[in-house]
Amino acid sequence: DIVMTQTPLSLSVTPGQPASISCKSSQSLLSSDGRTYLNWYLQKAGQPPQLLIYEVSNRFSGVPDRFSGSGSGTDFTLTVSRVEAEDVGVYYCMQGTHLPWTFGQGTKVEIK
Amino acid sequence: EVQLVESGGGLVQPGGSLRLSCAASGFTFSAYWMTWVRQAPGKGLVWVAHIKTDGSQSSYVDSVRGRFTISRDNAKNLVFLQMNSLRAEDTAIYYCAKYSGRAMDVWGQGTTVTVS
Numbered sequence: 001d002i003v004m005t006q007t008p009l010s011l012s013v014t015p016g017q018p019a020s021i022s023c024k025s026s027q028s029l030l031s032s033d034g035r036t037y038l039n040w041y042l043q044k045a046g047q048p049p050q051l052l053i054y055e056v057s058n059r060f061s062g063v064p065d066r067f068s069g070s071g072s073g074t075d076f077t078l079t080v081s082r083v084e085a086e087d088v089g090v091y092y093c094m095q096g097t098h099l100p101w102t103f104g105q106g107t108k109v110e111i112k
Numbered sequence: 113e114v115q116l117v118e119s120g121g122g123l124v125q126p127g128g129s130l131r132l133s134c135a136a137s138g139f140t141f142s143a144y145w146m147t148w149v150r151q152a153p154g155k156g157l158v159w160v161a162h163i164k165t166d167g168s169q170s171s172y173v174d175s176v177r178g179r180f181t182i183s184r185d186n187a188k189n190l191v192f193l194q195m196n197s198l199r200a201e202d203t204a205i206y207y208c209a210k211y212s213g214r215a216m217d218v219w220g221q222g223t224t225v226t227v228s
Binding site: 050102 | 158174222
C-alpha cells in the first residue's frame, strides 16, 4: 500500500500568516493516464471532510484562492497564503492513483 | 443541491451484520463511481470501498475484503455497504462520497457504526 506521510502533524498559525503542509508518498503518484491523483481535504470539527484541491493543484469549486497546491511525483505541498480563523481543522492529503486509496495521517491546524 | 444522506448505522455485537445505505440526490447518480470512507473515533480517514457506475466493478481495502460488499441501485439512487462478521475495529463513522473521476468531491454527513 502507498504510505502518505504528512508533516507537520500540528500547526499553530497567526491569522494572516501563511501555512504550508507537506505530503510525501512512498511511490510516485503519476498515473499511467498522465494524471496525478493527489487531493487535499479539510475536516472541520464535527463535519465530514471537504475537498479543497484535486490533482495536485486544482482548486475545487468554491474554495478560496488563498489555498494552493503544488508538487509532483512523491512530494506535494498545500499552502494557505493567509490563514483565516475559518481554516482551522484537520487537513488530509489523499492519493487516488494506486489501490487501495490512502490518506495521510492528518495535520491539525489551529489559530494562535 | 447535490446531497448524500447515509443511514443504517447502529450498535451491533461482534460477528454481527449491518447494511448501510446512502441516498443520493441533485446529480446524475448513475454517471458516477461511489465510495465509502470510514473514520474510527479520534482517528484519520480510511478508504473502504468503491463501485463503478454500473456496479460491474468494485474494490476494497484489505481489512474489509471478504466481509463487506458494496452495491448500488441506480434506479433508486442508492449505494449500499453490507457489512458482515463485524469486529470491534470496524467501529467508525462511515461516510458515503461521490467520486468525480478525479476526487471524492461530495460527502455525506456519515453514519455511526459501533461494534461492541
